[in-house]
Amino acid sequence: MTDDPGGPSDSEQTNVLVLRSDTHGIPIEQYVQALRKRLPERTVELASTPAAEHEAIQAAPFVTGMALEESLLEAADALDVFACGFAGTDHLPLAVLAERNVRVTNASGVHGPNIAEHVLGAILRFTRLFHVGDRRQRRREWRHYQTHELQGSTVTVVGLGAIGQAVTERLEPFGVETIGIRYTPEKGGPTDEVIGFEAAAVQEAFARTDYLVLACPLTETTRGLVDREALTTLDPNAVVVNVARGPVVETDALVDALRRQDIRGASLDVTDPEPLPEDHPLWGFDNVQITPHNSGHTPEYYERLADIVAENVRRYDEDGPGATLENQVVP
Incomplete structure (x- = not known):
């Protein structure tokens, strides 16, 4: 919650939706816990099934995860920011995200x-x-x-x-x-x-x-x-x-x-x-x-990722669509 009296109220604080895919065999629940620790005043929701993802993403402005399938993106009517959990974003439907003015950040620095x-x-x-x-x-x-x-x-x-x-x-x-x-x-x-x-x-x-x-x-x-x-x-x-x-x-x-x-x-x-x-x-x-694409594994992965994403959630709360986000790659 911001100290600025002109900032958003508790009811306006941005909630975060976490998609269900994990990385390097580390349970995605650890990422959720790391975000909750950094954003105690917000709701950090884990969509643990395909159906839950499809339902929750319809009203979610701030979503984070390892991947975002184009079929799921079609349901994301309120999406403003997708915080990718990987440093590379070539697996994402970047052109479609850009067309919809969805800002994309990556995990540069985590690795x-x-x-x-x-x-x-x-x-x-x-x-x-x-x-x-x-x-x-x-x-x-x-x-x-x-x-x-x-x-x-x-x-x-x-x-x-x-x-x-x-x-x-x-x-x-x-x-x-x-x-x-x-x-x-x-x-x-x-x-x-x-x-x-x-x-x-x-x-x-x-x-x-x-x-x-x-x-x-x-x-x-x-x-x-x-x-x-x-x-x-x-x-x-x-x-x-x-x-x-x-x-x-x-x-x-x-x-x-x-x-x-x-x-x-x-x-x-x-x-x-x-x-x-x-x-x-x-x-x-x-x-x-x-090695099987394993150099990115570290027990600190979700902790470092959560640092980046939590900071961007705060910036988004303060400045909305005009916020300057860390590691923004699209648009």
Whole structure:
């Protein structure tokens, strides 16, 4: 409740509808509890069945959840704000939401620490070859093997949002050179060098890269960014780490590059297609690490998400349709 005497009364406080889908196997009820803790003066309602969602969304101006199907959106007559629980929003009917003047926010910032730790672990795995040591331990085989050193390497991070920045910050103590690629290079960033998506600049950066970290949204610019030409441009000792979206990498080109040893390896938390079929050749490479879109998991997920959403509920209460919302992506 606002301290402004001219603000909304108790009866005008915005209630929040939470849709039923969870994420990473964490019960959605934990998200509801986190929101209720931050918004004690409001009603935070969980729609736990399809029928309940369809009924409750008809009069709900502020809705949050992991996804919003277009069929459900058709019933959302009062919807002003949809607070998506994911950082990526490419799975949403964004064009329809924009047409209906529904503002969409995302969960940018929720994933920074956990995905950055995942990326750092993947880089260190390929640097010190822990997977080789693991195989030899399981075989009870005491035999030395050659490894690499991260210090002095060049790490290129595609995407300097919250995740890319968190990755770069955690790399700083390791004595690496960093290149950041972003849509607005004039904004700068935490990397030693920042460039845009101009083809010549990207190719030049890839040619210098030892570890290529993909932490960007999937757009027309980034779709297929790592194609055959890019994989050929990378040094044969380079490693690709993808925590963005599967289609940022051309899968067939990646398989061919691995077979030809055009790169040293890949760590893939996302794939195209996804889930990866059981008979897909990527499963068979010793130098490919595959995790099931799991880098986003953290026990702090709903707590961080609730911080963002609760703040936006307060802003919406204060300023209504003209409110400036954190992480707004549409319109």
